[in-house]
Amino acid sequence: GNITLYPKWSAGNSTYIVEHYFQKLNADGSGSTDYNNETSYTNTGIVGTTGQTTNAASYQQTVAGFEFERVENVTIAADNSSVAKIYYKRSTITYTFEKNSNETWRDGTASSTITKTGLYGAEFTAPEIEKLGYSFNNWKSGGTALTGNTFGAENKTFTAYWTAVNYPITIHLNGGNLSGNTEDYEDELNIADNNSLVLTDFIPTRNNFTFAGYYTDENFTQAAPDVIDLVNNTGHLHDWNLYAKWTYTVTFN
Numbered sequence: 001g002n003i004t005l006y007p008k009w010s011a012g013n014s015t016y017i018v019e020h021y022f023q024k025l026n027a028d029g030s031g032s033t034d035y036n037n038e039t040s041y042t043n044t045g046i047v048g049t050t051g052q053t054t055n056a057a058s059y060q061q062t063v064a065g066f067e068f069e070r071v072e073n074v075t076i077a078a079d080n081s082s083v084a085k086i087y088y089k090r091s092t093i094t095y096t097f098e099k100n101s102n103e104t105w106r107d108g109t110a111s112s113t114i115t116k117t118g119l120y121g122a123e124f125t126a127p128e129i130e131k132l133g134y135s136f137n138n139w140k141s142g143g144t145a146l147t148g149n150t151f152g153a154e155n156k157t158f159t160a161y162w163t164a165v166n167y168p169i170t171i172h173l174n175g176g177n178l179s180g181n182t183e184d185y186e187d188e189l190n191i192a193d194n195n196s197l198v199l200t201d202f203i204p205t206r207n208n209f210t211f212a213g214y215y216t217d218e219n220f221t222q223a224a225p226d227v228i229d230l231v232n233n234t235g236h237l238h239d240w241n242l243y244a245k246w247t248y249t250v251t252f253n
Contacts, residue, residue, distance in 0.1 A: 014050045016074075016082035018043040018059040022066055023089045029122030031090055048076040056084035065120035065153035067091050090119040093151040095126075097139065097158045103131045118151050125149065126158075133191030133230055133237050134162035164192035169228070169240040172218075176204030176211070176244050189230055191237070197228040199242070209246040220245045 019042050021035035043059045054073045066088040076082050095116045099105060105114065106128035116124045126139055126146065139146040139158040146158060171178070171185040178185055189197055199214055214224040220243065228236050 012050050012078070013047050014076050014078050014082070015045050015047055015080045016054050016076055016084060018046065018054070018056045018084045018086060020061055021085055021087045022063070023069075023087075025090070025119065025121055029118055031119055035087060048082075050076050050078045052076050054082060054084040056086055060086055061088075063088060065091055065093075090121065091153065093118060093120055093153070094155045095124065095151065095158065096156070097127050097129075097160075099129055099160065103129055103160060106130055116151075120151055120153055122151050123149050124151060129160050131160070131162055132234050133165055135165055137161040137163050164190035165237075166190045167230070167237065167239050169197060169242070171202060171214070171242045172244060173204050174244045174246060175209075176206040176246065178202060178204040189228065191230045195230040199224060199226055199228070204244055206246055208249055210249050212245040212247050214242040215245055216240070216242060218243055 020038050022038055024032035024034045024036060026032050041061050041063075046054075046059070048054060052075070054076055056071045056073050060068055060071075067090075069087040069089040071087070072085040074082050074084055097114045097116070099112055109127075114127045116126070118124055126149070129136060138161050140161050141156040141158045145161075166188045167190065169187045169189060173182060173184060176182070185202065187197065189195060204211055216222045216224050224240075224242050225233075225236070228240060230236050
C-alpha cells in the first residue's frame with residue numbers, strides 16, 4: 001500500500017547578546033530611572049535554542065558601586081537578533097566620621113560619630129572638626145586620605161589627621177642681655193612637641209637695672225605667667241609677645 005512520510009523538525013540554534021545597563025544619577029544625588037548601556041560589558045555570540053528564552057542571568061557582572069537589580073530575558077529569534085538586558089542599580093554607601101575625646105564637631109554635635117549616606121557617585125559634605133592646638137589636615141580611612149566629595153564604591157570609616165600649630169614666641173629684651181644675646185629672643189611652641197616654656201629659665205641681665213619680670217604688653221600692665229603651658233592651659237594657645245621690664249638700680253659709692 002501507499003506510505004505517507006511526515007518530516008520531523010527540531011529547533012536549531014541561534015545566537016543572542018546580553019547588554020548591561022547601569023543606573024544614572026539625578027542632579028540631587030538620587031537614583032535616576034535612566035540607565036547607561038555600558039558596551040564594554042556586552043556579551044556577544046551566546047548560543048541558545050531558537051524559540052527558547054535567553055539565560056541572561058548567567059552573565060551578570062560584578063561592578064564596584066553597583067548591585068544587580070533585574071534581568072529582562074527575551075525569546076531567542078532565528079535571525080540572531082535577540083538582545084537580553086541586565087540592569088544594575090547604584091549601591092547605597094555609608095561614610096562614618098569618628099572623633100576622639102579631644103576633638104569637637106564644629107556644629108556642636110555631641111555624638112562621637114557622624115554618618116553620611118548616599119548613592120555611589122553622589123556628592124556629600126564631610127563634617128567639620130576642631131582640635132585645640134592643631135590645624136585640620138585631612139580625613140583618612142586606613143591611612144588613605146579622603147579625596148573629592150563623592151561617595152566611592154565601599155563603606156568607609158574616617159578619622160581626622162592633624163598638624164600641630166606652631167605658636168611664635170618673641171621675648172623683647174628692651175636693652176637686656178640673654179645669654180650673650182641682646183637681640184629679641186625668638187622661639188616657637190607647638191602642642192605636639194616642645195609644648196611648654198619656663199620663663200624663669202630665661203632671666204636677662206642689664207647693667208644698672210634689675211629685671212622686674214615679663215609682661216604681655218608694652219605698658220607692663222599684664223604680667224606673663226611663669227610657665228607657658230600649651231597642654232594644660234588652653235588659654236596659652238596663641239602667639240606670644242613678651243616684654244622685659246626693668247627697674248633702674250641706683251648704686252652709691
